[in-house]
Amino acid sequence: MFQTITDKPAKEKQIDLSFLFSQHAESRLKYIQDIGKATDKVLGFLEERTKPFSGIQPDDLQPSFDKIDLNDEPLPLEEVLDELKHLYLDHAVAFHLPKYIAHLNCPTVIPSLVGEQILSAVNSSLDTWDQSAGGTLIEQKLIQWTADQIGFENGDGVFTSGGTQSNLMAALLMRDSFSYEQLGFDINKNGVPKEKLKIFSSEHSHFSTKKSAAILGLGQDAVISIPTDEDFKMRTDLLESAILQCISQGDFPIGVVATAGTTDYGSIDPIHLIGDIAARYQMWLHVDAAVGGGLLLSDEYKYLLDGIEKADSVTIDYHKTFFQTVSCSAFVVKNPNVLSLISHHADYLNPKDQKANGYPNQVDKSLQTTKRFDALKLWLTLRNMGKSQLGAYYDKTISLTKMAAEMIEAHSSFVLVNPPKLNCLVFRFEKSQHENIDWNTLNKDIRKALFYNGEALVAATKYKGNNYLKFTILNPSMTSADLKEILGLLEGLGLELIKKLEYKLEN
Ligand SMILES: Cc1ncc(COP(=O)(O)O)c(C=O)c1O
Secondary structure: OOOOOOOOOOOOOOOOHHHOOOOOHHHHHHHHHHHHHHHHHHHHHHHHOOOOOOOOOHHHHHHHHHOOOOOOOOOOHHHHHHHHHHHHHOOOOOOOOOOEEOOOOOOOOHHHHHHHHHHHHHOOOOOOHHHOOHHHHHHHHHHHHHHHHHOOOOOEEEEEOOHHHHHHHHHHHHHHHHHHHHOOOOHHHHOOOOOOEEEEEEOOOOOHHHHHHHHOOOOHHHEEEEOEOOOOOEOHHHHHHHHHHHHHOOOEEEEEEEEEOOOOOOOEOOHHHHHHHHHHOOOEEEEEEOOHHHHHHOOOOHHHHOOHHHOOEEEEEHHHHOOOOOOOEEEEEOOHHHHHHHOOOOOOOOOHHHHHOOOOOHHHHOOOOOOOOOHHHHHHHHHHOOHHHHHHHHHHHHHHHHHHHHHHHHOOOEEEOOOOOOOEEEEEEOOOOOOOEOHHHHHHHHHHHHHHHOOOEEEEEEEOOEEEEEEEOOOOOOOHHHHHHHHHHHHHHHHHHHOOHHHEOOO
16 A cells, blocks of 8 residues: 655645647747747847957856846746847857858757757757657767768767767777676776776867766876877877887877867878787777767868878868857777777666567767757758758868968068868967067967957967967858968957057066
8 A cells, every 4th residue: 555645745836837848729820920939039149249258258148147036027028038049049050151260169950940940849859759759860870871971881879968078978988898808807897907098099089088088987198198199199100109108018008199280270180000000919099080970971071181080080070160059079990899898787767678579769879868869950951951962061161271271471561380181270479570569468368459459250279389360261151361361360469469568578
C-alpha cells in the first residue's frame, strides 16, 4: 500500500494554459501574435543598428539589471520586449554587419533561421528515435553527407554543441581506443591508466585540445605543442622527433591533432604528411576543421583539405563557415565502430535490445543526452539554398580576406604578419618613420578605443609575445569600401594616439 505524503489535498492554484504551446485555437493565435511581436523586434534590430556595437561597458549596463526583480508580477509581452530592447538588443554585437570582423562569428542564412523556428517549436530531442523519429534520420543523413564530403566511405558521427565538444570527443576516443587496443585496458570500467599518454598538436592549435586533455584526466601537459613554420603550419620533422622522444621516455604517443584553419592565422597543417606519420606510429589522426570545414563546400579551394580522408575523426563547425546559427557542429569518424566506446545504455532510454530491434539512437554516439535538433538548420539550408551557393558564400569571404591582405600590405601604416589563407589576418599599426614607440600598448589601445566607439569591431591576438590586431572575415556582403573604412578608422585612432607622450619609449 502506497502512503500519501499528506492527507490534506493542497489547494490547487489556478493555472493559465494560454501560455502553453498547444493545438488549441487560443494557443495557436497567441503563438502567431507573440512570434510576430518578437519578429518586429528583430526587424527593428536590423533596421536601427548601423554599427556592430553600441560601445556599452558592463558598469553602464549592470545597474539596469540590478533594478529588475525576477519575482515581480509578470508584464505584458510588449513591455517585456521593450525592456529587452534596452537590456540586450540595443547593445548586442551585430554579426550581420560587415564591419564586424572580430571573432569567428558568421552572419547567418535565412533557411537556418527558419530551421530554428521549427526546431524550437516542435522541440524534438535528438537523443533517441522515440523523441524525434524523422529528426534522427535527418541528422544521420547530414552526418553521412559530411562524411562523404570528407572522403570517409562508411563514416558516422553526431551533431555537437560546437568545436570544443567535438574536439573533446576526439581526445576521448583517442584515449579510449588506444588504451583498449594497445594497452588492453578498459578505461570505461577502470578509469585512466597509469601510463603517460601524449597527444601532439601545433603551437597554434585551438586551446580546446589542452582543455580536453585536462578534462579527460591526462593533464594538459599531455598535449605536446609542435612548432610551426613561417606559414604557421605544423613542422612535420619536429612532430616526428617529438614522437620519437616521447617513445624513448617510455611514454605513449596516442594521437595527433592537425588543424585545418588555425583560429588566428587560418593556416592548414600538412594533413597528408601528418597522416603518414600518424599511421607509421599507429596513432589516431584528428583533423580540427572547425574553421576550414567550409572548404568542403568549395569547388575552388577544396584541395586545401587534401589528405583529410586519412583522418580517423574530424571536427566541422557549421556555425562558423557554413553560415549556420549557433549551435551547429559535428564530430565525424571514419570507422563507425569506434563510437561504441562511448555508448552507455539506460533501461529507460536506450536499452541494448532497442538497437537490436533496429531503432537508431544518436545518444549512443553522443556525450549529450537531451540534444537540440540543430541538424534541421543545415538540412533546410542545403535543400533550399544548396551546397553550391553556400560554397560560393565561403569562397567570397576567402577572396575578401585576400583583398584585405593586399590593402594592409600596400598601406604604409600597417604591417601584416600572415599570408591570407582562409579568413584571418594578423597585423598591426606600425609606422616605420616613427621610432621608439611602444607599438604593443598602442595597438592594444587602438583596439580598445574602437571597441568603445563600436563603428567596427576587430579582434586582438599575440604574435611572438607582442600585441597585434586581427581580422576574421566571414561576411560575404562585405565590400572593399568597408575594408577601406575599417583600415581608415584604425589608422585614424593610431595617428591620434601616437601623439600622446605615453607611447614614447625611452632611448
Ligand atoms: C580551430 C578551432 N577549433 C575549435 C574551436 C572551438 O569551437 P567552438 O567555439 O564551436 O566550441 C575553435 C573556435 O574558435 C577553433 O577556432
